Amino acid sequence: xxxxxxxxxxxxQNTMVYFLxxxxxxxxxxxxxxxLGGVGCYAIGGYVTADLLLHGVTGGVGALLISAVxxxxxxxxxxxxxxxxxxxxxxxxxxxxxxxxxxxAGNLGSITGGQSGLYGVPYSATSLSFLVVCLIAIAIVxxxxxxxxxxxxxxxxxxxxxxxxxGIDAGRWQLYALVASGVIGGAAGAMNVMxxxxxxxxxxxxxxxxTALTMVVLGGRRSWLGALIGAVIIQLLPSVITFLSPTQVxxxxxxxxxxxATVMPDGLIGAVAIxxxxxxxxxxxxxxxxxxxxxxPAPAQGAGLRS
Amino acid sequence: xxxxxxxxxxLGSIYVLFSLGMSIGWGVLGNLNLAQGAIVMFSSYIASIxxxxxxxxxxxxxxxxxxxGGVVSVLMESVVFxxxxxxxxxxxxxxxxxxxxxxxxxxxxxxxxxxxxxxxxFFLQSNYLTSSYHVLxxxxxxxxxxxxxxxLILSGALDLWMRRSKxxxxxxxxxxxxxxxxxxxxxxxxLAQMTxxxxxxxxxxxxxxxxxxxxxxxxxxxxxxxxDAFAIIIIGGVGSIGGAVVGAVLFALxxxxxxxxTSGTWAPAVxxxxxxxxxxxxxxxxxxxxxxxxxxx
Numbered sequence: 001x002x003x004x005x006x007x008x009x010x011x012x013q014n015t016m017v018y019f020l021x022x023x024x025x026x027x028x029x030x031x032x033x034x035x036l037g038g039v040g041c042y043a044i045g046g047y048v049t050a051d052l053l054l055h056g057v058t059g060g061v062g063a064l065l066i067s068a069v070x071x072x073x074x075x076x077x078x079x080x081x082x083x084x085x086x087x088x089x090x091x092x093x094x095x096x097x098x099x100x101x102x103x104x105a106g107n108l109g110s111i112t113g114g115q116s117g118l119y120g121v122p123y124s125a126t127s128l129s130f131l132v133v134c135l136i137a138i139a140i141v142x143x144x145x146x147x148x149x150x151x152x153x154x155x156x157x158x159x160x161x162x163x164x165x166x167g168i169d170a171g172r173w174q175l176y177a178l179v180a181s182g183v184i185g186g187a188a189g190a191m192n193v194m195x196x197x198x199x200x201x202x203x204x205x206x207x208x209x210x211t212a213l214t215m216v217v218l219g220g221r222r223s224w225l226g227a228l229i230g231a232v233i234i235q236l237l238p239s240v241i242t243f244l245s246p247t248q249v250x251x252x253x254x255x256x257x258x259x260x261a262t263v264m265p266d267g268l269i270g271a272v273a274i275x276x277x278x279x280x281x282x283x284x285x286x287x288x289x290x291x292x293x294x295x296x297p298a299p300a301q302g303a304g305l306r307s
Numbered sequence: 308x309x310x311x312x313x314x315x316x317x318l319g320s321i322y323v324l325f326s327l328g329m330s331i332g333w334g335v336l337g338n339l340n341l342a343q344g345a346i347v348m349f350s351s352y353i354a355s356i357x358x359x360x361x362x363x364x365x366x367x368x369x370x371x372x373x374x375x376g377g378v379v380s381v382l383m384e385s386v387v388f389x390x391x392x393x394x395x396x397x398x399x400x401x402x403x404x405x406x407x408x409x410x411x412x413x414x415x416x417x418x419x420x421x422x423x424x425x426x427x428x429f430f431l432q433s434n435y436l437t438s439s440y441h442v443l444x445x446x447x448x449x450x451x452x453x454x455x456x457x458x459l460i461l462s463g464a465l466d467l468w469m470r471r472s473k474x475x476x477x478x479x480x481x482x483x484x485x486x487x488x489x490x491x492x493x494x495x496x497x498l499a500q501m502t503x504x505x506x507x508x509x510x511x512x513x514x515x516x517x518x519x520x521x522x523x524x525x526x527x528x529x530x531x532x533x534x535d536a537f538a539i540i541i542i543g544g545v546g547s548i549g550g551a552v553v554g555a556v557l558f559a560l561x562x563x564x565x566x567x568x569t570s571g572t573w574a575p576a577v578x579x580x581x582x583x584x585x586x587x588x589x590x591x592x593x594x595x596x597x598x599x600x601x602x603x604x
Contacts, residue, residue: 034403085586087399088339088406092537093586096579099534103576158397206530210410217407250418257411261404262390 009127011239013195016130018235020137020188021208022215022227027141027184028177029221032157034091036209037078037178038185040098041071043204045189047105050118050199060125064133064190071186072179079178083171095209102204117200125194133191137184141224218260220267229268309445311563317451319559320458321520324513326536326543327462327551328380328506331469334546335482335502337398338388338405340380343510343536344529345413350376350511351429351518352420352526358432365435365453365519372515373508380507381500383412389499413529421526428523435519454516458552461509466548478502482546534575538582 005012024038045067052063078097085093105112112118144150155163156173163170193199202208215234220226233256238249264271325347332338350372357371391404439448469475477498480488489495517532518524539558543550558578565574 032397032399034399081587088402089586091403091406092541093583096538096582096586100576100579100583103573103579107572107576206534213407214411217404247418247422251415254411254415254418258387258408258415261408261411262387263394265394265396265400265404 008240010195011236013125013127013130013191015231015236016134017188017192017195018211018215019134019228019231020184020191021212022219022230023137023141023224024181024185024188025212026216026221026224026227027144028174028181029216030145030157031153031173031177032160033086033174033177034088035078035082035178035181036091036094036098036213037075038071038181038188039209039212040078040094040101040204041074041182041185042189042192042208043098043101043105043199044074045071045186046193046199046203047112047118047189048186049190049193050121051111053121053123053193054118060123060129060194064187064194067190068183068187071182071184071189073182075178075180075182075185076175078182079175083174086174095206098204098209099206102201105201105204112201115201117198117202119198121193121197121199123194123197125191130191130195133187137187138224145223214257216267218257218267220269222266223269226267226269233268309443311567312560313445313447313451315559315563316556317454317520318563319556320455321513321516322535322539322555322559323458323462323552324509324516325532326539326555327465327548328509329536330540330543330546330551331465331478331548332380332503332506333540335478336384336388336499337392337402338384338409338503339402340383340388340409340503340506341406341533342383342409342413342416343506344531344533345416346376346379346507346510347514347517347532348524348526348529349379349416349420349514351431351514351524352424354515355429355431355518360432362433368431368435368519369512369515372511374511376511376514377504377508379416380503380510383409384500384503387412388503389496417526417529424526426525426527428525429518430523431515431518434522450516450519454520457512457516461512462548462552465505469548474498474501535578538578541582542585 021038021042024042025036028035028038048067048070049063052058052066053060057063058066078094082090082093105117106115108114144153152163152168152173155166156168156170160170189199189203192203211234215230216227217230218233219228219230234253238244238246238253241249244252260267260271266273325343329340329343332340353375354368354372358368363371387408388405391408392401394401435450437448437450439446441447469478477488477493478501480491480493481495481498485495535558539551539554541554542557543552543554558581561578561581562574565577
């Protein structure tokens with residue numbers, strides 16, 4: 001087990017990075033805000049960290065904090081700019097933001113190393129420190145899934161008219177969501193550089209944005225667990241399963257994503273929740289009792305109504 | 308300069324064909340099909356395989372390309388998009404799921420073709436319509452003229468069809484209110500398939516023109532075009548045919564000028580900035596759009 005772990009350590013760190021990246025897309029999506037700004041902050045965090053470490057300005061922890069705060073500031077600026085935009089348009093305007101960053105990264109040679117990127121970044125991150133960062137993120141995000149914040153985000157996603165009539169300021173929550181997304185994305189970008197030791201314009205590309213989005217849709221949008229499942233399936237499994245060719249992996253994961261997007265609106269985790277509910281009720285039905293009157297497809301559905 | 312403007316017109320015509328299909332699919336059905344780039348590439352790939360060792364005339368190659376594109380697009384509509392739209396839920400959430408599913412389909416198509424071609428460039432059997440003319444100091448080939456002509460004729464015909472024909476009226480009705488449209492004895496399902504076939508067929512024609520114009524293409528070449536098409540649709544307005552034409556020519560002009568007068572690597576950034584400015588200042592595009600505008604009232 002320890003042998004397997006040390007052989008796959010980079011991969012596991014990489015999966016944690018992708019988990020945070022997925023989380024940065026998922027947090028806004030949870031309240032119905034489709035923003036890819038987190039991917040942009042991931043790129044910014046990556047370049048900031050690479051520059052800081054290469055010039056020896058700060059250590060790893062300092063670079064991580066600066067990247068996270070920087071990501072949050074950028075998220076805030078983006079949120080103010082796009083405050084009147086929503087839906088797919090918001091998704092696409094933030095995608096353009098990501099792609100512009102990619103072009104900037106390719107052209108600002110002295111700061112970003114141009115098309116080849118920045119190489120040989122000195123790093124000393126341990127898997128344990130990565131785990132700590134991930135656990136902190138999970139704790140905060142999981143806390144926001146419950147209570148008042150959880151109900152508010154749920155209402156914003158499922159019914160924005162209801163949310164408005166309850167006095168929830170959608171614009172302000174969009175701002176919060178984009179700032180949180182920026183902080184998480186910036187941290188993920190910093191950690192990515194610490195794992196791989198380099199950053200390149202590819203870290204702000206169309207492919208990365210779609211990968212992040214795919215992880216969230218695959219795992220599920222409602223809980224941090226969905227982001228984790230998505231990251232494990234997309235990032236970890238293909239490298240661990242070695243008996244399939246790369247083409248087969250792409251085809252299988254592509255078909256899986258199509259199936260999930262088509263029949264499982266809440267991702268794999270939502271499907272598991274439904275199966276779990278059915279299994280739990282099955283014995284009662286066999287015993288001759290009438291089925292439960294209220295269909296409960298997933299936890300916390302419509303919680304905002306009852307509060 | 309005149310030569311460059313002419314080249315812009317050719318490039319713009321290909322962009323028009325490509326983005327028109329995407330634009331009507333999005334505007335009418337709410338299907339933002341990001342597999343459009345993969346369909347373009349797949350159509351030209353199939354045409355290059357079928358045409359191998361046959362000396363088909365160019366028209367036949369075009370028909371093959373448009374059929375392949377149309378069939379793939381209809382398959383996606385019938386198997387995937389329709390199931391997503393029927394599962395109910397928030398309009399924005401459904402659109403997002405369509406986007407994700409189409410990205411996944413595109414990744415499968417691209418992976419399969421790059422596997423079969425081993426990432427090599429594939430070509431059409433012969434070089435078509437290569438005879439060239441000099442008019443007012445501009446060098447133009449028959450192929451270039453055909454592309455410009457096809458862009459004009461097809462977009463004009465589509466516009467006429469949407470405005471004047473009964474089916475076009477039905478399409479516009481579905482775009483505004485699918486439920487009421489179905490009460491008016493409109494078969495929404497068949498109409499959706501028809502729209503998506505048209506969208507795919509236009510992509511197929513664009514694919515054939517692209518491979519013929521550039522002399523060959525690779526499987527990985529499809530995603531760059533996608534972002535361009537997206538910019539064009541945003542500039543022109545979702546679902547607007549005239550908008551797509553103007554957007555495509557504007558975009559091609561911008562790209563040509565930037566490549567000519569700057570180092571070229573900055574060109575994409577300015578196009579993306581254009582997208583951002585248009586969305587911020589005039590989200591419905593420079594021209595009126597269909598479904599979304601109604602939704603947002």
